[in-house]
Amino acid sequence: MINIFPQLSSSPLLTGISGDNFNAMLTCLRAKLNTFGQGETVYYEGDPVYDVGLVVRGRLHLLKSDIWGNNSIVTEINPPEMFAEAAVCSGEGRLPVSVTAKEKSEILFIDYRKVVTTCPQSCGFHAKLIRNMISALARKNMMMSAKMGHITKRSIKEKLLSYLGDVAKQKLSKSFDIPYNRQELADYLSVERSALSAEMSRLKSEGVIDYRKNHFKLQ
Amino acid sequence: MINIFPQLSSSPLLTGISGDNFNAMLTCLRAKLNTFGQGETVYYEGDPVYDVGLVVRGRLHLLKSDIWGNNSIVTEINPPEMFAEAAVCSGEGRLPVSVTAKEKSEILFIDYRKVVTTCPQSCGFHAKLIRNMISALARKNMMMSAKMGHITKRSIKEKLLSYLGDVAKQKLSKSFDIPYNRQELADYLSVERSALSAEMSRLKSEGVIDYRKNHFKLQ
DNA sequence: CACCATTCGTTGGTAATACAACCGACATGT
DNA sequence: ACATGTCGGTTGTATTACCAACGAATGGTG
Numbered sequence: 001m002i003n004i005f006p007q008l009s010s011s012p013l014l015t016g017i018s019g020d021n022f023n024a025m026l027t028c029l030r031a032k033l034n035t036f037g038q039g040e041t042v043y044y045e046g047d048p049v050y051d052v053g054l055v056v057r058g059r060l061h062l063l064k065s066d067i068w069g070n071n072s073i074v075t076e077i078n079p080p081e082m083f084a085e086a087a088v089c090s091g092e093g094r095l096p097v098s099v100t101a102k103e104k105s106e107i108l109f110i111d112y113r114k115v116v117t118t119c120p121q122s123c124g125f126h127a128k129l130i131r132n133m134i135s136a137l138a139r140k141n142m143m144m145s146a147k148m149g150h151i152t153k154r155s156i157k158e159k160l161l162s163y164l165g166d167v168a169k170q171k172l173s174k175s176f177d178i179p180y181n182r183q184e185l186a187d188y189l190s191v192e193r194s195a196l197s198a199e200m201s202r203l204k205s206e207g208v209i210d211y212r213k214n215h216f217k218l219q
Numbered sequence: 220m221i222n223i224f225p226q227l228s229s230s231p232l233l234t235g236i237s238g239d240n241f242n243a244m245l246t247c248l249r250a251k252l253n254t255f256g257q258g259e260t261v262y263y264e265g266d267p268v269y270d271v272g273l274v275v276r277g278r279l280h281l282l283k284s285d286i287w288g289n290n291s292i293v294t295e296i297n298p299p300e301m302f303a304e305a306a307v308c309s310g311e312g313r314l315p316v317s318v319t320a321k322e323k324s325e326i327l328f329i330d331y332r333k334v335v336t337t338c339p340q341s342c343g344f345h346a347k348l349i350r351n352m353i354s355a356l357a358r359k360n361m362m363m364s365a366k367m368g369h370i371t372k373r374s375i376k377e378k379l380l381s382y383l384g385d386v387a388k389q390k391l392s393k394s395f396d397i398p399y400n401r402q403e404l405a406d407y408l409s410v411e412r413s414a415l416s417a418e419m420s421r422l423k424s425e426g427v428i429d430y431r432k433n434h435f436k437l438q
Numbered sequence: 439c440a441c442c443a444t445t446c447g448t449t450g451g452t453a454a455t456a457c458a459a460c461c462g463a464c465a466t467g468t
Numbered sequence: 469a470c471a472t473g474t475c476g477g478t479t480g481t482a483t484t485a486c487c488a489a490c491g492a493a494t495g496g497t498g
Contacts, residue, residue, distance in 0.1 A: 026272070062370065066384040067393070067437065074368065086364065092358035096365070115348055130349060131335055137356040139308035144363045145305065146315070149283065149293070151370055152409040155455075155484070165285040182446060190371040195485050197447055213446095218286065373486080374454070401476060411456050416477050418455095432476090 004033065004108065007056045011080040012136045016128055025125045032109045036101040043084070043099040050093075051109035053083045058105025064096040076102070082136065088112045089137060104207075149192055156199045159189045164209065164216055174218040181214060223252065223327065227274045230299040235347055244344045251328045255320040262303070262318040269312075270328040271352075272302045275430045277324025282317040295321070301355065307331045308356060370409055375418045378408045383428065383435055394436040398434060 060077040186193040210217040280351040405412035
């Protein structure tokens with residue numbers, strides 16, 4: 001097996017785990033590294049899952065189809081992101097989405113049951129891995145809660161100000177950059193880009209906010 | 220300490236833990252049971268937190284104030300629900316909301332660091348507690364993902380059908396009950412109740428859905 | 439410099455939603 | 469019977485958002 005640690009070392013699941021430990025870990029957990037060709041399906045919606053997936057290389061799409069047969073892309077997963085962890089860790093056991101390789105992709109599969117079961121050798125990384133998993137789940141939780149807080153607002157104005165106010169709080173300053181361009185910000189807030197632009201202009205003319213490109217100032 | 224196990228036994232964090240183990244656990248983890256009077260503040264926004272909170276009795280409100288000073292209720296926490304777990308488990312360490320007792324409340328505080336650190340006695344419940352915590356975080360994750368999928372839709376019609384389709388999928392039937400009345404459904408989808416009612420009537424007249432009270436049928 | 443792609447602001451018409459207000463059906467308690 | 473409260477549907481209006489289209493500014497490239 002080629003060394004995939006460099007690709008995954010920045011994964012939240014592996015923080016604090018060295019390259020040496022990483023390889024020992026893969027052996028102990030009997031992790032599997034599989035390759036999927038472009039367009040190939042990794043999982044079908046409803047499949048029983050026991051493994052957490054780590055994207056080493058390539059790009060995955062999570063797809064969901066409603067009961068009328070309409071398909072939509074839920075998310076894109078890029079290295080070194082993780083997928084299926086919520087379904088696996090919840091004990092739910094069934095994946096609510098399909099997973100397909102958008103490009104030729106390499107995925108590392110780790111059996112969650114082996115993670116939470118202390119092995120006979122009681123390897124040192126078990127505890128660390130579990131803490132990392134908890135931390136990753138909790139972080140995603142907090143990010144989603146924050147996003148919820150913005151999206152549940154009724155108007156574009158409220159959504160935008162809720163988001164900007166939140167960033168300002170985090171950055172401890174009323175002057176800050178955001179990591180999105182207009183289209184990405186519109187997608188994040190799930191509103192129309194042009195409507196967002198218009199609302200921003202309005203707020204700027206009212207003196208509520210000021211901005212240029214992705215730098216913002218709140219009054 | 221009075222016996223609080225009956226109030227908490229149905230908590231996801233304690234599934235599979237017996238009453239006897241529970242009491243031993245509280246001792247080992249040095250859990251603290253505190254009482255808060257009506258209106259009293261449990262945590263202020265931004266407070267450093269290390270303890271997961273379990274509401275034994277009473278009712279809590281999570282409050283958030285934006286940088287302009289507007290306050291809003293984020294959620295209500297009722298027994299035997301848990302709170303602050305995301306902030307604590309993420310290693311973030313700071314709470315993004317304030318917590319106040321809406322009624323006189325009893326809260327059990329459990330230090331997360333003691334949960335993930337195997338004790339000298341290596342009590343048997345540690346592993347179970349950790350698995351329960353992971354499961355709880357993952358479940359919340361999945362519920363929020365599902366809700367996101369509905370709320371990010373642009374129109375009331377899409378939001379509603381996305382939700383109903385999802386429930387139908389879970390129930391494996393196109394005829395099912397939902398656990399909300401109109402106002403609650405509107406709140407969940409974050410739309411106006413009357414606008415939701417109007418849209419529902421329209422869909423019924425078009426033959427797309429049928430419903431009476433909280434029972435629905437999809438075509 | 440000319441060319442192209444990308445990003446962002448603007449505009450005008452149309453559609454959808456929020457909001458407030460009201461009504462009827464139903465249940466409960468006096 | 470009556471008052472009261474809750475719940476859900478309906479209506480009219482003002483507001484807001486979507487959509488498509490266009491143009492200006494920007495930055496990279498041959």
